[in-house]
Amino acid sequence: MIVLALMSVLFSCRKRGIDVTKFKSVEEFNNEKLKIGVVIGTSISVEIEKVLDKAKIEYFRTGPDLMSALKLSKVDAVVFEEYNLTYLANFKNLNILHDLVVGQTSFALGFPKTEKGKALRDDFNLFLNRIKENGRLQEIVDYWIRIDLPGDASIDYSELKNVNGELTMYTQGFERPFSFVFYNDIVGIDLELARDYCKEKGYKLNIVKTSSVLPAIKSGKCDFAGSGIEITEERKDVIYFSDPVYVANDVIVINDTSAFEGYTFIDAIRDGFHETLIEEDRYILFLKGMIVTIAITVLSLVLGTAVGFVLYVIYYGGCKVIAKVFDSLDWLFKRLPMVVFLMLLLYVIFARVDINGAVVAIIGFTITFATSVFSMINAEIKSIDKGQVEAATALGYTKIQTFYDLLLPQAFNKLLPVYQGAILQLITSTSIVGYVMVSDLTKAGDLVRSRTFGEFFPLLLVAIIYIILAKILTIIISQMSKILLTKFLVNYKSLKGKTIND
Amino acid sequence: MIELKNVTKKFDNFYVLKNVNATINDGDVISIIGPSGAGKSTFIRLINMLEVPSEGQIFVDGEEITASGYRVENIRQKIGMVFQDFNLFKHLTLLENVMKPQIDIKKKLLVDAYTESIRLLDVVSLSEKAKRYPHEISGGQKQRAAIARALAMDPSIILFDEPTSALDPTMISEVEEVIAELKSMGKTMIIVTHEMGFAKRVSNRVFFMDDKTIYEEGTPEEIFDNPKKDKTKRFIKNLRLLIIVIDRKDCDYWGYEADIDKYAMKNHISVKGRTRLKLAFEELVRGIIMDKLGNEPRVNIVLEYSNQTEKLKMTIKYNGDYFNPKDSDNDLSYHVLKSAMDGIEYSEIHDDPVYKNQVELVLDDQLLQNLYKKIKKQ
Numbered sequence: 001m002i003v004l005a006l007m008s009v010l011f012s013c014r015k016r017g018i019d020v021t022k023f024k025s026v027e028e029f030n031n032e033k034l035k036i037g038v039v040i041g042t043s044i045s046v047e048i049e050k051v052l053d054k055a056k057i058e059y060f061r062t063g064p065d066l067m068s069a070l071k072l073s074k075v076d077a078v079v080f081e082e083y084n085l086t087y088l089a090n091f092k093n094l095n096i097l098h099d100l101v102v103g104q105t106s107f108a109l110g111f112p113k114t115e116k117g118k119a120l121r122d123d124f125n126l127f128l129n130r131i132k133e134n135g136r137l138q139e140i141v142d143y144w145i146r147i148d149l150p151g152d153a154s155i156d157y158s159e160l161k162n163v164n165g166e167l168t169m170y171t172q173g174f175e176r177p178f179s180f181v182f183y184n185d186i187v188g189i190d191l192e193l194a195r196d197y198c199k200e201k202g203y204k205l206n207i208v209k210t211s212s213v214l215p216a217i218k219s220g221k222c223d224f225a226g227s228g229i230e231i232t233e234e235r236k237d238v239i240y241f242s243d244p245v246y247v248a249n250d251v252i253v254i255n256d257t258s259a260f261e262g263y264t265f266i267d268a269i270r271d272g273f274h275e276t277l278i279e280e281d282r283y284i285l286f287l288k289g290m291i292v293t294i295a296i297t298v299l300s301l302v303l304g305t306a307v308g309f310v311l312y313v314i315y316y317g318g319c320k321v322i323a324k325v326f327d328s329l330d331w332l333f334k335r336l337p338m339v340v341f342l343m344l345l346l347y348v349i350f351a352r353v354d355i356n357g358a359v360v361a362i363i364g365f366t367i368t369f370a371t372s373v374f375s376m377i378n379a380e381i382k383s384i385d386k387g388q389v390e391a392a393t394a395l396g397y398t399k400i401q402t403f404y405d406l407l408l409p410q411a412f413n414k415l416l417p418v419y420q421g422a423i424l425q426l427i428t429s430t431s432i433v434g435y436v437m438v439s440d441l442t443k444a445g446d447l448v449r450s451r452t453f454g455e456f457f458p459l460l461l462v463a464i465i466y467i468i469l470a471k472i473l474t475i476i477i478s479q480m481s482k483i484l485l486t487k488f489l490v491n492y493k494s495l496k497g498k499t500i501n502d
Numbered sequence: 503m504i505e506l507k508n509v510t511k512k513f514d515n516f517y518v519l520k521n522v523n524a525t526i527n528d529g530d531v532i533s534i535i536g537p538s539g540a541g542k543s544t545f546i547r548l549i550n551m552l553e554v555p556s557e558g559q560i561f562v563d564g565e566e567i568t569a570s571g572y573r574v575e576n577i578r579q580k581i582g583m584v585f586q587d588f589n590l591f592k593h594l595t596l597l598e599n600v601m602k603p604q605i606d607i608k609k610k611l612l613v614d615a616y617t618e619s620i621r622l623l624d625v626v627s628l629s630e631k632a633k634r635y636p637h638e639i640s641g642g643q644k645q646r647a648a649i650a651r652a653l654a655m656d657p658s659i660i661l662f663d664e665p666t667s668a669l670d671p672t673m674i675s676e677v678e679e680v681i682a683e684l685k686s687m688g689k690t691m692i693i694v695t696h697e698m699g700f701a702k703r704v705s706n707r708v709f710f711m712d713d714k715t716i717y718e719e720g721t722p723e724e725i726f727d728n729p730k731k732d733k734t735k736r737f738i739k740n741l742r743l744l745i746i747v748i749d750r751k752d753c754d755y756w757g758y759e760a761d762i763d764k765y766a767m768k769n770h771i772s773v774k775g776r777t778r779l780k781l782a783f784e785e786l787v788r789g790i791i792m793d794k795l796g797n798e799p800r801v802n803i804v805l806e807y808s809n810q811t812e813k814l815k816m817t818i819k820y821n822g823d824y825f826n827p828k829d830s831d832n833d834l835s836y837h838v839l840k841s842a843m844d845g846i847e848y849s850e851i852h853d854d855p856v857y858k859n860q861v862e863l864v865l866d867d868q869l870l871q872n873l874y875k876k877i878k879k880q
Contacts (some may be wrong), residue, residue: 385587385589391583391585392591396655405602406602
């Protein structure tokens with residue numbers, strides 16, 4: 001941890017070759033020695049290749065990633081939406097060049113590319129045009145775009161009535177002011193628009209938080225999505241967009257290292273701690289995420305172990321097909337990234353089923369854990385020489401007796417460390433469930449990062465919680481196995497006074 | 503009583519045993535000998551149904567164990583088995599190895615199983631090793647523990663599948679002594695073995711297996727000393743002899759010496775006698791003959807131990823010109839050879855296409871043999 005902290009301080013002090021602080025025009029940034037960062041898949045990322053065709057463009061997945069890169073001087077400058085930058089006031093080293101406009105970005109709501117989606121989109125556009133004219137849209141935008149939102153800012157859904165059915169809206173909760181977490185609730189322009197629309201049309205609204213909105217729209221799992229989705233040409237091919245809700249200028253941002261003077265490491269820690277946990281009661285996010293992570297891990301662990309073990313016993317009893325199935329699953333999981341597997345489950349296999357992301361995660365991890373339990377038992381039992389099985393058979397043991405009374409106890413000690421390793425792997429790999437719309441511990445850290453634009457504290461906290469969880473789980477397992485182990489022994493030591501001396 | 507009626511065992515279309523008939527009476531101790539691949543192991547594994555016969559019937563104490571639906575676990579508790587590789591349960595101590603089947607299968611009380619196991623380990627002289635794990639003890643001790651475990655089920659029949667084949671020569675006798683003791687308990691025993699002396703001592707009947715069946719059977723005297731059929735004769739002769747053929751210059755001398763040592767040990771030649779034997783081989787074959795033979799040597803060495811005279815004869819035939827080792831330039835080697843052996847006799851061979859020379863060496867180990875026997879009797 002100390003090493004990590006030192007490294008972050010060291011790297012944040014590193015400077016790049018060219019001094020960009022005196023640049024006065026966009027053209028000056030079009031220099032092949034400069035590295036310019038943008039968020040991938042946004043309309044800026046397309047435009048910038050035309051405007052700054054000489055500079056080296058670096059792509060980042062999210063806004064927080066982009067800002068972190070700038071902060072650590074991995075890039076010389078970044079191009080970002082102007083409105084968005086106002087939220088970064090607590091970033092002390094940003095110099096926003098408001099006059100250097102590179103392009104414009106339009107934000108809209110997204111609808112599935114189906115007949116139903118098109119109809120809903122057209123209807124929504126009529127609604128949008130109306131409120132554009134009567135000033136309601138501007139009112140909503142002005143309210144949510146503010147940096148100093150009042151603490152009780154929230155959206156009231158209680159008046160929504162299920163007259164014409166229910167609409168499912170997917171949202172990410174990362175994109176202020178469109179969809180973001182404020183005091184542990186998702187709020188923003190897109191959500192208020194959706195509320196207003198549903199209120200007018202007599203729909204009930206079901207809001208689902210996910211980290212991958214686009215695949216969700218494409219699969220048709222939702223009626224629409226609002227998450228500050230940018231209108232790009234490529235996206236127009238796969239989803240329907242509403243008319244723009246908001247149009248933003250894209251401006252250049254550079255580092256202002258002078259802002260760091262007098263700001264000590266202690267200050268950074270204090271501020272980091274405050275904005276990560278205390279502000280907007282964010283510790284609740286971490287607690288909720290932790291509970292989700294524990295629930296997914298423990299349920300998959302228990303179910304996976306039970307399924308793997310029971311199926312092994314059936315296989316041992318003579319049903320050889322099971323081994324073939326597990327062999328192919330094992331083969332698959334060694335090649336298929338877990339996150340891809342989970343997304344396949346959610347968006348392909350259960351695409352037409354109304355299923356909770358957490359259930360999908362538990363199903364997915366149960367299958368993978370059962371596979372590793374099966375193959376570890378199989379490997380250990382197979383490593384016991386056939387001679388012992390033969391000796392047991394000759395003594396009159398049945399096949400199942402041999403397994404329970406002799407093979408399992410013998411394999412048990414060797415299985416334990418492998419099993420614990422698999423558990424550790426399980427805990428860490430649950431961190432990807434954010435992709436299937438589950439808000440776990442990692443996702444909580446991401447949400448906080450998206451709000452504070454600081455990476456050190458949220459990530460450190462998440463790391464520490466994972467390590468503690470893993471430790472607790474291994475302690476529980478080894479205590480339980482000690483109890484189990486005594487059942488396997490020939491417990492003659494209880495014959496007090498009759499046994500020979502040790 | 504065990505009865506096999508027209509029992510055939512085949513894997514796919516390959517016959518291991520064909521139409522075997524046998525009757526084994528209570529209290530019989532039967533040694534099974536025969537070349538490898540003759541189906542000896544299969545024969546005894548059929549008796550406790552570790553192998554299921556392809557055809558035929560097997561009766562144990564009047565019950566047909568090959569009948570469909572018969573619970574083979576029941577009969578297996580009556581029949582103990584001792585394996586070549588011991589097959590002790592590796593995660594259990596010797597005591598637990600003997601206790602475990604009594605608790606699991608015979609459902610005995612812990613205290614009864616414990617008392618019985620201590621008694622059985624004492625029978626095989628392993629009381630002091632009771633709390634050791636299999637990997638901590640020698641091969642001979644492991645096999646004795648395996649015998650104790652077999653006895654724990656109180657079987658009336660015990661099958662031994664080459665119980666001493668995986669053991670060091672030094673450990674063979676300790677296991678043989680334990681098996682010989684079981685004979686006095688009146689157990690019916692069937693033993694697959696290569697140890698002729700042991701088979702003679704302990705068994706009342708011997709099965710010689712070949713041609714996928716019991717080829718010849720009789721008392722140990724009949725089979726070992728006066729076999730009737732050709733294949734039996736040849737096998738018994740080879741069992742008595744050790745034959746080494748050397749046809750290349752860079753042969754494995756250490757391997758041959760180890761074979762000679764093993765053969766001598768099996769025939770209870772003393773340590774000193776064994777040293778003399780190896781010395782003679784080294785000086786005569788390596789020091790004198792091989793030197794003389796050039797690039798295409800052919801040397802045939804036959805060791806034969808005679809029970810009657812208690813002398814060991816080593817006959818060495820070799821090719822090349824007529825050449826008496828006595829005339830060798832290597833005086834030192836010949837001197838050592840002469841002092842090591844009790845007799846050296848050279849003769850020329852005239853009617854053999856390959857071998858022209860023959861040397862007969864004799865080792866008289868009688869004096870030490872007598873001493874060994876005396877100790878054993880005590």
